Amino acid sequence: MRTYYLKPPAVSWGIVFPITWILAFYLRSPRDFAELVPGLIAMTALFSTTAAEAVVINFELRLGSLERLLLAPIGVPAVFLGKVLGGALFGLIMTAAVALGSILALGLSVNVVYLLMVLIPALLAFSSLGALLCVMVREVFEAQTLLNLPRFLMIFLSGVVYPVSAMPRALQALAKVLPLTYAVDGLRAAFWGPGAAAYVDALVLLGFALAFVVPGMRLLARRFE
Amino acid sequence: MNVDRVIQVEGLTKAYGELLAVAAISFEVQEGELFGFLGPNGAGKTTTIRMLTGLARPTSGTARVLGLDIRAQAAQAKRHIGVVPEQSNLYDELSARDNLLFMGKLFGVPRGERRRRAEGLLRMFRLEDRKNSHFAALSRGMKRALTIAAAMVHHPKLLFLDEPTLGLDVAAARSLRALIAGLHDQGVTVFLTTHYLEEAGLLCDRIAILVSGKVVRTGTPAELKRAAEGESVIEVRFGKPVPEARDVFTSRLPGAQVVAMNGHELRILGGDPAQAYRVVFAFSEEKEVAIEAVNTVKPSLEDAFLKITDLSPVAMTQEKGK
Ligand SMILES: Nc1ncnc2c1ncn2[C@@H]1O[C@H](COP(=O)(O)OP(=O)(O)OP(=O)(O)O)[C@@H](O)[C@H]1O
Ligand SMILES: [Mg+2]
Secondary structure, three states: HHHHHHHHHHHHHHHHHHHHHHHHHHHHHHOOHHHHHHHHHHHHHHHHHHHHHHHHHHHHHHOOOHHHHHHOOOOOHHHHHHHHHHHHHHHEEOOOOOOHHHHHOOOOHHHOOHHHHHHHHHHHHHHHHHHHHHHOOOOHHHHHHHHHHHHHHHHHOOOOOOHHHHOHHHHHHHHOOOHHHHHHHHHHHHHOOOHHOOOOOHHHHHHOOOOOOOOHHHHHHHHHO | HHHHEEEEEEEEEEEOOEEEEEEEEEEEEOOOOEEEEEEEOOOOHHHHHHHHHHHOOEEEEEEEEEEEOOOOHHHHHHOOOEOOOOOOOOOOOOEHHHHHHHHHHHHOOHHHHHHHHHHHHHHHOOOOHHHEEEEEHOOHHHHHHHHHHHHHOOOEEEEEEEOOOOOOOOHHHHHHHHHHHHHOOOOOOEEEEEOHHHHHHHHHOOEEEEOOOOOEEOOOHHHHHHHHOOOEEEEEEEOOOOOOOHHHHHHHOOOEEEEEEOEEEEEEEEEHHHHHHHHHHHHHHHHHOOOOEEEEEEOOOHHHHHHHHHOHHHHHHHOOOO
C-alpha cells in the first residue's frame, strides 16, 4: 500500500512544499534559522500528514477500493483509524527526516523524549484533521484545495514564522484554537524548555486528534448508508 | 442458525430521497443454489447487493444472510461472504498475486495458507502466467476473473456477483460463466445479478425478475418459461428493415406483444395467431416488402420475460453499453 504515498499529490504537497519553504527561510536568514526549526518541523508534520490523507482517502473513495476494505469484517471506524495512522506514519518519516537533517546540520540539541511526545500527538491531530476534511469531498484535488485553508491559516497564525505573542490580541485568541500552535509551542519546549509546556501541548494535541476523529468517522459512515 | 436458507429477505426497502430504489422485496436463497437477480438498468440490483453485504443500510424490512441479521450482525456475516462488485476495484499498482494476498490478509487468513490459496486460485482462474502483472495491466476479462478470485480467498460460503460478465466479449464471458458454474459445483451458494437473460437462463437454478425495485416473478428458468406456455410465438423476417412494422402490428393485433428484434426481424407473442399471419401478409403487400421467413416457434425464456415484465428483452440488452 505504500505506493500510494508516492502519488503526485502526496509528493508535491507532502514533500516538495515543506522542503521549499524550509529552503526559502534558510536562504532569507541563515543566521536566525535555528529559531525557526521547531516551527518548520511542525509545518512539515502538518503538510505531509494532510497530503497523505487526501491521497489515501480520496483516491480510494474514487476507485472504490475503500469500499472493498469494508467488505472484509472491518468496520468503518477501523478503516478510518487505519487511514489516520497511515498518514501519521508517512508524516513521521517525513518529519523525522527534516528534524534530523536540521538538527545535525545546525548542531542543535534537543530533548528527544519531549520531541517525540509532542510530535506523535501532533501527527495524529493533523492526520485526523486531514482525514476529516477529506471525507467531506470526493476528488483528490478538491481535498487539497479544502486542506489549504487550514494549512495556510495555521502557518501564519500559529507561530511558525511570527511568534504568537507578537501578534494582535484577536489573532492570538484565534491561534489558541489551532492545533499547529500547540505543536510549535511543544516543539520549541523540546528544544529549549520548559519541559512542562511539552506535556500540556501533547495533551491538547491528543484532544484535537479525538475531536477530529469522531466526526470524521461519522461522516465516513454516512457515505455507506 | 438456519443455514438451509442462506439468504432470507422480507420487505426489504431502500429509499434514496423520493426514489424507491428497492421497494419491499422478499425472496429466499437456499444453500448451494445459484440464484439470479435479473433486471434492466436501475432496477435496484446493485442496491440490493449493497444492502445484503452491509454497504448500505436498508430503509426498512429485514434480511438475514447465513442466518445473521444484516443490520446487527453484518461484521460476522462478512466473514463468510465474498463480494464481486460491479466495478473491478482491486489495487492497480499491485500484482495479481499480491492483490489476492492482501485480500487474504484483510480476512485474517494465516500467511502460509494465504500463499497456498492465492496460488490455487490463480491456477483455477487461469491467471498463473500473469500473476506478477499489475492489476492495471490485465485485460477486462482477466480483471473480472481476478476480482472473483479475490472474493474467494477466505473460502466464503456465499458469493455475491454483481454483473460478472458486463462489458466482456463473448469468449471471455463464456469462460467466466464456466468458472462461476465451477464454483457452484463446489457447493458455493451464488447470488448473481445480470441483465443478460441468456446468462440467467444458462447459469441459474432460480431467477428473480426485478423491475423498478420490485420482484415481479421468481422461479426456475423452466417455470418462468411456462409463463409463456400456450402462447403462440411467431417470428417474421422481412427482406429489408421496416422500422414502422412494430407500431403497425401492435395497433392491429390486440392482445399481442410485438418486439422488434432488429431492423427486419420481429417477434409476435400471444394474441390470435391466425390474425397475426393475416396482418403480416397484408403489411408485406401494402409496403411492398418481401417476407423472408415466418415461423411459429416454441416460447423461449425471452418470450416469458416479455410476457412477465412487458419489457422488450432486446431493449434491455441494448441498454447494457455503459
Ligand atoms: N447512492 C445513491 N443515491 C441516490 N440514488 C441511487 C443511489 N444508488 C442508486 N440509486 C438509484 O437507485 C436505483 C437503482 O439503482 P441500482 O444501481 O441498484 O440499479 P441496478 O439494477 O444495479 O442497475 P444497473 O443495471 O445499471 O447496475 C437507480 O434509479 C439509481 O439511480
Ligand atoms: Mg448495478
